[in-house]
Amino acid sequence: MVPTGAVPATEFSSEGAFEPALEFHPGLPETTGVTNTNIPVCVVKLLFVVSVVIAPLHYSAASWQAGKAPPAGSTIADPPKNFAEGEAALQRGELEAAEVAFRRVLTADPRAGAAYANLGVIAMRRREWDHALELLQKATTLEPRMAGVRLNIGLVKYRSGDYAGAIAPLASVVRDQPESQQARYLLGLCNVFTEHYENAVAALEPLWPQQSKDFMYLYVLGIAAHNANRKELDEKALNRLLEIGGDKPEFHLILGKAYLNREEPEKALPELQRAAAVNPNLPFVHFSLGVAYLRLDRKEEAEGEFRKDLEIEPDLPDTYEQLGQLYQRAGDNDHALRFFQEALNRNPKMPASLFAVAKIYLQQEKYREALAAIDSAVRLAPGNQSVHFVRGQLLARLGRREAAQAEFNLAQKMVNTDLNKRRESLSDQRVPNPELAQPPQ
Numbered sequence: 001m002v003p004t005g006a007v008p009a010t011e012f013s014s015e016g017a018f019e020p021a022l023e024f025h026p027g028l029p030e031t032t033g034v035t036n037t038n039i040p041v042c043v044v045k046l047l048f049v050v051s052v053v054i055a056p057l058h059y060s061a062a063s064w065q066a067g068k069a070p071p072a073g074s075t076i077a078d079p080p081k082n083f084a085e086g087e088a089a090l091q092r093g094e095l096e097a098a099e100v101a102f103r104r105v106l107t108a109d110p111r112a113g114a115a116y117a118n119l120g121v122i123a124m125r126r127r128e129w130d131h132a133l134e135l136l137q138k139a140t141t142l143e144p145r146m147a148g149v150r151l152n153i154g155l156v157k158y159r160s161g162d163y164a165g166a167i168a169p170l171a172s173v174v175r176d177q178p179e180s181q182q183a184r185y186l187l188g189l190c191n192v193f194t195e196h197y198e199n200a201v202a203a204l205e206p207l208w209p210q211q212s213k214d215f216m217y218l219y220v221l222g223i224a225a226h227n228a229n230r231k232e233l234d235e236k237a238l239n240r241l242l243e244i245g246g247d248k249p250e251f252h253l254i255l256g257k258a259y260l261n262r263e264e265p266e267k268a269l270p271e272l273q274r275a276a277a278v279n280p281n282l283p284f285v286h287f288s289l290g291v292a293y294l295r296l297d298r299k300e301e302a303e304g305e306f307r308k309d310l311e312i313e314p315d316l317p318d319t320y321e322q323l324g325q326l327y328q329r330a331g332d333n334d335h336a337l338r339f340f341q342e343a344l345n346r347n348p349k350m351p352a353s354l355f356a357v358a359k360i361y362l363q364q365e366k367y368r369e370a371l372a373a374i375d376s377a378v379r380l381a382p383g384n385q386s387v388h389f390v391r392g393q394l395l396a397r398l399g400r401r402e403a404a405q406a407e408f409n410l411a412q413k414m415v416n417t418d419l420n421k422r423r424e425s426l427s428d429q430r431v432p433n434p435e436l437a438q439p440p441q
Helices: 041-051 081-090 094-107 115-126 128-144 147-159 163-176 181-194 198-212 214-225 231-244 249-260 265-278 285-293 299-312 318-330 333-346 349-362 367-380 385-397 401-427
Strands: 024-026 028-031
Touching: 024 094, 041 128, 081 094, 081 115, 094 115, 115 128, 115 147, 128 147, 147 163, 147 181, 163 214, 181 198, 181 214, 198 214, 214 249, 249 265, 249 285, 265 285, 285 299, 285 318, 299 333, 318 333, 318 349, 333 349, 349 367, 349 385, 367 385, 385 401
Parallel strands: none
Antiparallel strands: none
16 A cells, blocks of 8 residues: 655645655746646547547548559559459458458559558558658658548547647648538547647537547547636536436446536546446546546545556556555655556656656666656656756756756746746646647547
8 A cells, every 4th residue: 555654745736646746946047847647638539539430531442543554564453443452352352352452453553542542441440650750751752632631631540649740631621621520520639638728628519410429529628628628518518418317327437527627626636436337347447536636635545546557458547647656755765666557558758657667766866767768758748847857856866967967957948938828837736638649549
């Protein structure tokens, strides 16, 4: 169990038990560490993708520009026929046959963008995200007006956890095809995951007429509206959620999460308890109960729920991260380090865990190990001043004074630039929803 003895004050943030420790530095205002959401992105993603079918678009034979003669000496007499055969195989799920057919098309016409697009779809179905992206980017270079290719690029980046990178291609699709519900959903989600809440509202709100009966849509819209300070829309989404929810455990889970996002853990707890009572194996219900108990400063009960969650989902990195933060704040760095490393073993792109590991190694005077961890955190969260400040500390300990001063200066500049906004965020206890490159489930 987590020790309940005295905890150093600097291990707590003004946001309560969820946030990493604050950093203090002479001349620097108090700054938040790398934040972790109380509503993990994997929960939103998994439930939302169940609710919204997101499938790659493939191109039909009509996309093929007929009438192109094969190059001199080509043994492929009928590229359109090969394209149609590839399309038919793709529709049947025969990926190898489809790939052979589309590559025959490219042998005849290396500039057949639609063939590259469908090869990209094949790679997507195989979950070969890097290869899919390479093929789709080739397709969009050849056929820049194909909005579906840009949608698939956005989907690949979304599925591979590059939410920031997905925004531009998805936004271009919405601009060209504002009626595309799929592109709007994905764009809204990526903006929520990257904390661009006003942009998320702009993408999601127009979907209300079609999606206001979908409680996952209402939940995500509520997150965006709450953090964008759109109080009327926030209330509208919550009221609609209450109206359509019924008594299913999934609804009580999502309603509990909505209350957590609104900083109302006392309302969230009974909803989550109802969900767990009906279906104790419901994914993420025990994780969410742990979050609620943490918000209510009931640490032992929180730890118990997190451990129950691990019994159901032993590979969820967020749970290990929460347990690591519990032990770190209780002053038990050995157990904390073990849990953070378990989280990073499952997802190496978690800046909050990397930041915590770096701080523990710093305290243990393992400076090189700490620097490796903080360097990874900087790559994932380059705009976080606490990450740069801790990196400056480490560089100073290693005798690299000029580089350390550069990090301190950068941290100070970030604080000065964003101080008013950050103070406002802290004062209204806004719940962050950063995505931290969580890989898709």
